Amino acid sequence: MDFARVELSDDDRRFRDEVRTFLADLVTEDVLRRDRETGDNFDEGVHLALGAAGYLEREWKPESEGGFSRVRRRIWELEKRRAHVPWVTWGTTSMVARSVAKFARPDVADEVLPKVFSGHVRLCLGYTEPEGGSDIATCKTRAVRDGDGSSWVINGSKMFTTGAHNCQYVFLITNTDPEAPKHQSLTMFLVPLDSPGIEIQGIRTVDGDRTNIVYYSDVRVDDRYRLGEVNGGWTVLREPLNAEHGAVAASDDGLQDVSIMMHQGGFLVGACDRAARVVGTPGPGGDRAIDDGSVAHRLGRGIARMEVAISTPNIFGRVALAQTMRDVSPDLMDLLGTASALPLGTDGAADDGAAEYVYRFAPLVGIYGGTLEVFRNMIGQYVLGLGKPNYSAPAKKAS
Incomplete structure (x- = not known):
């Protein structure tokens, strides 16, 4: 590179x-x-x-x-x-649009893509289910062929469908063969969100962002909106899923983010910079907090961790950034004192709420596209060759 x-x-x-x-x-x-x-x-x-x-x-x-x-x-x-x-809704739209271009029927691609480029059509991700956790292949939302097979009826619900209330279509993963192995039972649809039977309910997360739970009750979808083969949804899903996970090859020219969470990591960079400015500013008596060796040590330790995290590539970087945001933000708040608990835009906030926002944002960064535990398992299994994790109960020793 x-x-x-x-x-x-x-x-x-x-x-x-x-x-x-x-x-x-x-x-x-x-x-x-x-x-x-x-x-x-x-x-x-x-x-x-x-x-x-x-x-x-x-x-x-x-x-x-x-x-x-x-x-x-x-x-x-x-x-x-x-x-x-x-930016979030354009991020999901851009990912889904690539699957539309690759797998949709020409008439659907012609219906969707020009309006994606004009901004009038936005696309969101219908992956996670209320009881599904990070394993989106354990999908229970059912799609059943109706009548002559020209349409499907969908029933189920999806969590964390961010942007659904501002989008026109959802990239929806469904189960079309409950008896088949989970990766061979999935079919993807591009479902118009104005279809009868769809209900969108907003949820506010701890960092203040809005996401949604979406209910599908006897939603009828024309077969033309199916992407890829029936029960071949995993193939359709892999490319945008890899992009969301950050499991993509680095470019030789270096003109891309080091890892997928660099945008989110930028908030930590800003918080560190503001904290350094605050502790380096003389108080009424002329003293600076940074002159205390423990303050200098803790701030330097946090900045060093931040620099390492934003320099860590690929899927390793998304883990490093999310974990560093979780670890460093409370330390910054402690250094800045009680006024650091005031949020962005509040009079008297020590750093205009920068560290406080990262503190609330960090848990969300650690579950986007899968939890940190999932990504650590992926690194262990596919990079280090440690095999699949074993979650079974410990074997009992013979007495």
Whole structure:
């Protein structure tokens, strides 16, 4: 991997400046305030403006088809973070759209993809079930062929369908053969969310974000919305699932995130920077908290862990980032004192709520796409060759 600094051409510098200005005008304080209040991580006005300007399509497509060059893609990603563009719904839309392009019938792809690029259609993930945990293959939501087989009837429920209330379709995993082994019983559908029988209920998580539980009661779906083969859903699901897990090969040019949770890790970077500024600022008597050796040691330890985490690649990085966020954020709050418990935007917050937000956000980062325990097992099994974990009860010793 090449770690050399990329020297931007004049054209790429102009592109960076144009994007920075565009996003600064678009993502206003009102947008950010509404996002904090709703927890949606989505703003329709912003999303439609990105689509109208062609940015969504250029981000999604490769350079050979009119998308960004590798350098401009990196510039775009970094500038979106700088502006705090509400991003989650586009993230799920982009992942699902790739499966639509690959597995959907041409008429469905033609129905969906142009509106994905304009911003008028958004797509969400219908994976986890209330009793399913991280193993989405243990799917109980049933899809049964109806009548002449031209349609299906779906019954069940899904948890953590983030963005469903702002989306038009859900990428839904269903069980179409309960007697078959679990990875051979799954069929994927792109279900229109305005179908009769669908109920979306909002849930607020501890970090303030909104997700949803979605109920499917005798939802009728035309067979044209099936993606891939019947009982071949695992094949359809693998690519977006790998992308969500971070199990993707690193690029040789170094122009991509080191690991999949770098966006979330950025909040910890910001919290560390703010904490350093607070403890390095002289108080009324001229003393600085950082002059206390224990404060310097603990802050330095946290920053060192943060630097290691954001430098850890691939699936290892998502584990390192989530665990480091969990471990370092309470230590930062302790260093900053009781005023660090005040949230973002509150008068008197020690660091404008940066560490407090990471403290609430960290548990969620540790379960996105699967828990940390799941990912540690994946590393142990597939990277270290330790075999499958054994959860059976310990064998009793003979007396």
